[in-house]
Amino acid sequence: MLSEFSLIDRFFARRAAAVPHNRVDGALGIGDDCALLAPRAGEMLAISTDMLVEGRHFLADIDPEALGHKALAVNLSDLAAMGAQPQAFTLAFSLPKADEAWLTAFSEGLFAIAGRYGCELIGGDTTGGPLNLCITVFGSVPPRMALRRDAAQPGDDIWISGTLGDARAGLGVQRGEWSADLADTATFRRALERPEPRVALGLALRGIAHAALDLSDGLAGDLLHILERSNMQASVDVDAVPRSAALRHLSPEIQRRCTLAGGDDYELCFTAPVTARASVEAVGREVNLPVTRIGTINALQTAADRPAIDWRDAAGAPLTLTLQGFDHFHAD
Numbered sequence: 001m002l003s004e005f006s007l008i009d010r011f012f013a014r015r016a017a018a019v020p021h022n023r024v025d026g027a028l029g030i031g032d033d034c035a036l037l038a039p040r041a042g043e044m045l046a047i048s049t050d051m052l053v054e055g056r057h058f059l060a061d062i063d064p065e066a067l068g069h070k071a072l073a074v075n076l077s078d079l080a081a082m083g084a085q086p087q088a089f090t091l092a093f094s095l096p097k098a099d100e101a102w103l104t105a106f107s108e109g110l111f112a113i114a115g116r117y118g119c120e121l122i123g124g125d126t127t128g129g130p131l132n133l134c135i136t137v138f139g140s141v142p143p144r145m146a147l148r149r150d151a152a153q154p155g156d157d158i159w160i161s162g163t164l165g166d167a168r169a170g171l172g173v174q175r176g177e178w179s180a181d182l183a184d185t186a187t188f189r190r191a192l193e194r195p196e197p198r199v200a201l202g203l204a205l206r207g208i209a210h211a212a213l214d215l216s217d218g219l220a221g222d223l224l225h226i227l228e229r230s231n232m233q234a235s236v237d238v239d240a241v242p243r244s245a246a247l248r249h250l251s252p253e254i255q256r257r258c259t260l261a262g263g264d265d266y267e268l269c270f271t272a273p274v275t276a277r278a279s280v281e282a283v284g285r286e287v288n289l290p291v292t293r294i295g296t297i298n299a300l301q302t303a304a305d306r307p308a309i310d311w312r313d314a315a316g317a318p319l320t321l322t323l324q325g326f327d328h329f330h331a332d
Contacts, residue, residue, distance in 0.1 A: 011103045011104065011106075011107045012030075012091070012107060012121060012124075028122075029088070029120060029121070029122040029123070030121065030122060030123055034123070035088070035090070035122035035123045037087065037088055037122065037138055039087075039140040040140050042142060043140045043141055043142050043143075044140070044141060044142075044143050044146070045138055045139070045140060046079055046082045046084035046138070046139040046140065046141050046146070047136065047137070047138055047139075048075055048078035048079065048082075048136070048137050049075070049134065049135070049136040049137075050071075050074050050075050050078070050134070050135055051132065051133065051134045052067075052070070052071055052074070052132070052133040052134075053130075053131075053132050053133075054130065054131040054132070058070065058193075062193060063105070063193065064102045064103075064105040064106040064109070065105040065106065065108050065109035066109060066193040066194055067106060067109065067133075067193075068105070068106040068107060068108065068109025068110035068111075068112075068113075069109040069110070069112065069113050069193075069194050070109075070193060070194065070195060071091075071110060071133045071135055072089060072110055072113050072114055072119070072135060072137070073113055073194070073195050073196065073197050073266065074195065074197075074216065074266060075089060075135045075136070075137035076113070076117055076119065076137060076197035076199055077195065077197040077198065077214040077216070077266040078137065078214060079137060079139040079197070079199065079202070080197050080198045080199045080201065080202035080203075080214060080268060081147060081202060081212050081213045081214040081268055082139065082141060082146050082147055082148075082202065082212070083141055083145055083146055083147040083202045083203060083205060083206045083209075083212070084139030084140060084141040084146070084202070085139055085140050085141065085199075085203060086117045086118060086119040086137065086138075086139050086199060087118075087119065087120070087138045087139055087140055088119060088120045088121070088122045088137075088138045089114070089119055089120070089121060089122070089135055089136060089137040089138065090121070090122060090123045090124040090135065090136045091110075091121060091124035091133070091134075091135050092124045092125040092126070092133075092134045092135075093124075093125075093126055093131075093132060093133045093134065094126070094127050094128060094129030094130060094131065094132045095126065095127075095128060095129070095131060096128070096129070096130065096131060097128070117197070117199055119137065141206075142206075145206040145207060147202065147205060147206070147209055147210075147211065147212035147270065148211060148212075148229075149211055149212075149213055149225055149226050149229040149230070150211065150229035150230050151210045151211040151230065151271075152210055152211040152226050152227070152230035152232050152271045152297045153210050153230075153271070153273065153297065154232065154297060154298060154299035155273065155274060155296065155297065155298075156210055156211075156271035156272060156273055156274075156296070156297040157271065157272055157273070157274060157276075157277065157280075157293050157295075157296060157297075158223070158234060158236065158269065158270075158271055158293070158294050158295040158296060158297060159209075159268075159269070159270050159271070159272060159280060159291050159292065159293055159294070160215075160219075160241065160242055160267060160268070160269055160291070160292050160294055161198050161201055161267045161268045161269075161284075161289055161290070161291050161292075162198070162242065162265075162267040162289060162290060163242045163243050163244045163247070163267070163290070164215065164219060164241055164242060164243060164258070164259040164260075164262065164265045164267060165243050165244070165247045165255060165258030165259035165262050165265070166187060166188050166191035166192070166243075166244050166246065166247055166258070166265075167188070167191040167192040167195070167262060167263070167264035167265055167266075168218075168257070168258040168261075168262025168263060168264060168265075169184075169188045169191075169246070169247055169250060169254070169258045169262070170185070170188030170189045170190075170191055170192035170193075171192055171262075171264070172254070172258070173185050173188055173189075174189075174192075178250060178251075178254055180246070180249065180250065181249075183246070184246035184249055187244065187246040188246060188247075191264075191265075192264060195264065195265070195266035196266070197214075197266060198214070198266075198267065198268045198287075198289065200287040200289075201268055201283065201284075201287050201289055201291075202268060204283040204286060204287055205268075205270060205272075205280075205283060208272055208276050208279050208280060208283065209270040209271065209272045209276075209280075210270075210271045210272060210273070211226050211229075211230060211270065211271045212226075212268055212269065212270035212271070213225060213226060213268070213269055213270075214266055214267070214268055214269075215263075215265040215266065215267050215268070215269050216263060216264065216265070216266060217263045218260065218261040218262050218263040218265075219236075219241065219259065219260050219261070219265075219269065220260050220261045220309065220321075221261070221263075222269060223236070223269055223309060224307060224308075224309060226269070226271065227297075227307035227308070227309070228307045230297070230307075231300060231307065232297050232298065232299060232300065232307060233297075233298045233299070233300060233305065233307055233308050233309070233310065234295055234296065234297055234298060234308075234309050234310065235295050235296050235298060235309075235310040235312060236294055236295035236309055236310070236311055236312065237294055237295055237312055237313070237314060237316075238256065238260065238311050238312065238313055238319060238321075239313050239314035240292065240293070240294045240295070240314065241259045241260065241292075241294050242290065242292040242294075243255060243258075243259050247259070256321075260311075260321070271297050277293070298310075
């Protein structure tokens with residue numbers, strides 16, 4: 001039977017030592033009471049934590065290899081949104097039992113994506129209990145290059161990377177809310193279980209974009225975070241929001257629900273000046289990722305105005321939409 005420490009050593013510590021990493025020399029990883037981590041000279045640490053709870057963030061039948069991937073991917077997405085270079089992460093989790101097959105697959109998925117981004121496991125904790133994962137990720141970014149939520153400017157374009165809505169469509173199929181053919185279902189499930197953090201895009205947007213965040217809780221809710229922090233409003237062309245060919249096979253109503261309020265997309269939403277359009281498009285080509293302009297940042301006109309999104313269709317006609325991003329205590 002696996003003990004706590006044999007579990008850590010067999011499935012995590014040994015694997016962590018083999019991962020190529022972006023940490024600075026002289027830092028200390030697994031094996032002591034604390035890890036020691038330092039940013040590169042002239043840079044700041046960017047730190048983010050995400051928790052994944054069975055039944056809330058993933059279903060019980062998820063492939064453990066995919067869960068290992070997603071657990072780190074959603075944290076790397078936060079670094080991408082800040083324009084930060086991944087360095088290291090910690091992992092704390094509870095498990096109902098020490099299942100060797102499950103741990104093998106989970107660690108395979110975790111360390112595969114960790115290796116791709118040079119992000120080394122440097123510590124954590126494990127215990128028995130309901131399946132619950134908590135990762136803290138560390139990155140490095142020059143202070144004046146960080147892509148913050150409070151930096152949107154009047155007249156900025158609003159951009160989206162990739163496509164939105166597939167993850168929520170996949171959840172809808174699994175819940176029986178709607179149906180899709182086998183090919184589209186596979187597309188949706190991959191989006192839900194294996195999001196890809198846009199680290200290369202975030203790094204390339206340094207010095208080009210003003211504000212940014214990753215879309216974890218849906219465009220309607222997440223874009224509002226930028227507007228609230230920047231004290232701005234926005235006008236968004238709903239028909240311009242990028243969606244996949246698979247999502248276009250669903251009804252327009254479902255498409256709108258998934259793209260605007262779905263969540264779990266982990267694409268970047270960012271703002272940039274009109275003069276940077278060519279640069280943004282060039283960055284998209286450089287990192288081989290579509291980037292789409294969907295709207296404009298607007299200044300508040302009066303002291304009574306509040307941050308809000310003005311939803312419009314492709315013809316510019318206003319739309320009355322009641323949308324809310326994902327809420328962990330009131331999830332749909």
